[in-house]
Amino acid sequence: MKIKQTEFVISAVRPDQYPVDGLPEIALAGRSNVGKSSLINRMMIRKNLARTSSQPGKTQQLNYYRVNERIYLVDFPGYGYARVSKKQREQFGVMIETYLRDREQLVLQLLVIDIRHEPSKDDVLMYEWLKHYEIPTCIVATKADKIPRSKWDKHLKVIKQTLGADKSVPVVLFSSETGLGREQLWDTILEAIDAAGMNINEQDEAGDLNASQSNEEQAGEVSQAE
Ligand SMILES: Nc1nc2c(ncn2[C@@H]2O[C@H](COP(=O)(O)OP(=O)(O)OP(=O)(O)O)[C@@H](O)[C@H]2O)c(=O)[nH]1
Ligand SMILES: [Mg+2]
Secondary structure, eight states: OOOOOEEEEEEESSGGGSOOSOOOEEEEEEBTTSSHHHHHHHHHTOSSSSOOOSSTTTOOSEEEEEETTTEEEEEOOOBOOTTOOHHHHHHHHHHHHHHHHHOTTEEEEEEEEETTSOOOHHHHHHHHHHHHTTOOEEEEEEOGGGSOGGGHHHHHHHHHHHHTOOTTSOEEEOOTTTOTTHHHHHHHHHHHHHHTTOOOOHHHHHHHHSOHHHHHHHHHHHHHHO
16 A cells, blocks of 8 residues: 555543544554554554653554554553553553454454464453454564564464464564564455455545556556456
């Protein structure tokens, strides 16, 4: 996907602060420090738009980023950070569960897992929530650059087994460091938007912005994809 525009929109702590423009949302959940914000930056080709945490566990809001004025990437607070109070943990649970249950614009949930480690109990619980609410999910195994390529398959297998992931759930191998998996993840996101019956008009917009030559290129891309 071609990135033309990116912006930080809002840190929402309550549902009445969520955007009202009805654009599709792709949300990211995962343990604190797993690399959610780095992944968003890599997807948007921005170095520091999504704030990578200096204070783990402190961010208790949903951070909304808009791409090409068409798609939101929604950064969840990380879970599993030990020095978070019981009250904060409860607030997190309520906010996330409400979002997952009620947010109609949510077309795909990314569950971000560190490829080096077996998923935690919190990861398993999160995956179970997603199944329970029947939310289309993609598992993203990130920090792939941290282990040798020869170990990728074995680690992916452990992740899928520990989560009890359905065979139909896409798994994307990712690295925010190298950009590995970026195009595959955008493809998965665009497919999910399509499957949800939402139209983001990427092609119309590109047609408007560029000369007719790019329309021909796009037509070529479409027929190749089919
Ligand atoms: N080598 C490597 N480091 C990464 C990768 N992704 C993230 N990191 C590093 O991991 C640390 C945590 O990354 P963040 O993106 O802040 O993690 P987060 O999940 O947003 O953390 P919270 O906001 O606390 O939940 C940072 O030091 C990143 O530079 C990756 O793919 N490869
Ligand atoms: Mg973060």
